[in-house]
Amino acid sequence: MPELPEVETTRRGIEPHIKGLRIEAVEIRNPRLRWPVPQNLSDSLAGRQILAVERRAKYLLFRTDGSQTMIVHLGMSGSLFILKDATAGRAPGPHDHLDWLFSGGTRLRLRDPRRFGAVLVTEGEPLAHYLLRHLGPEPLESGFTPDYLYEAARSRRVTIKQLIMDSRVVVGVGNIYASEALFLSGIRPGRACHRVSRPRFHVLRDAIVNVLQEAIGQGGTTLRDFVREDGRPGYFRQQLNVYGRSGLPCHVCGTQVRQRRIGQRSSFYCPICQQ
DNA sequence: ACGAAGCCCTGCAAGC
DNA sequence: TGCTTGCAGGGCTTCG
Structure with missing residues (x-):
């Protein structure tokens, strides 16, 4: 579900509420996530203080004052929110699988x-964890350059949309923002990536960066499940040009937006604005 | 090494 | 109304 802007929105939302607090206990109501939540999660985290909440790709990294870092991925439908004061005693719903209880009565709910x-715990440097080790550059950091993208595209035989959604190439670009960035770049999603010209990678890099930054500024995109730490939705949905707009007029030229499947995922584009 | 496909799970919308 | 079907924002894993 959440792509980079939603994960970053979550990170910014929760960090100020839990930074510096100590974990007192973890309540696991349903351990059956993608992988079973470790039985000893509460034992290994109890007493630890949260030093920072960081993000790598779509993973949230909860640094502690011990040797452990907790890694949380929101998958397709996950959200984290903060309960305290008036809401602290709110009863969990059927999909509220985990609560972290902090000193002072703050509760973080998944x-x-x-x-x-x-949800997993790793010892030592979390970036060395096998899930994170092979990830490509962060799109909002300096390693993500047009030349880098161009070089990555030259040796591959996939479509441009699949290229920018490949986490070995660049992280955090999911199905929504891939379609949006390609619209802003004027590139058809189904174009073979090695047939995109060098200058167009400058445009594409800028479009990816801009659309992600704009979406973060709006608190992400809420289609169905995503809510922020305080329960509010993200407001970027109003800015979507093509995603989910099949059959509706292109905001630029009025032509009907088309939908087609590329690599198992729905892709949206304007047949006039994107070539 | 790369690329395609399968799979994990629930909820919702569309179609009959 | 009630059923069935397909589809959904991710990404690890397996297979070719």
Whole structure:
């Protein structure tokens, strides 16, 4: 579900509420996520203080004052929210699988209807964890350059949309923002990536960066499940040009937006604006 | 090494 | 109304 902007929105939302607090206990109501939540999660985290909540790709990294870092992935339908004061005693719903209880009564709750999310604990440097080790550059950091993308595209035989959604190439670009970035770049999603010209990678890199930054500024995109730490939705949905707009007029030229499946995923584009 | 496909799970919308 | 079918924002794993 959540792509990079939604995960970053979540990170920014929860970090100020739990930074510096100590974990007192973890309540696991349903351990059956993508992988079973470790039985000893509460034992291994109890007493630990949260030093920072960081993000790598779509993984949230909860750094502690011990050797452990907790890794949380929201999968397709996960959200984290903060309960405290008046809401602290709110009863969990059927998909509220985990609560972290902090010193002072703050509670962090994971809701994940589809249970594609994950909660794990790693020792030592979390970036060396096997799930994170092979990830490509962050799109909002300096390693993500047009030349880098061009070089990655030259040796591959996939469509441009599949290229930018490949986490070995660049992380955090999911199905929504891939379609949007390609619209803003004027590139058809089904174009073979090695047939995209070098100058167009400058446009594409900028479009990816811009659409992700804009979406973060709007608190992400809420289609169905995503809510922020306080329960509010993200407001980027109003800015979507093509995603989910099949048959509706292109905002630029009025032509009907088309939908087609590329690599198992729905892709949206304007047949006039994108070539 | 790369690329395609399968699979994990629930909820919802569309179609009959 | 009630059933069936397909589809959904991810990504690990397996297979070719």
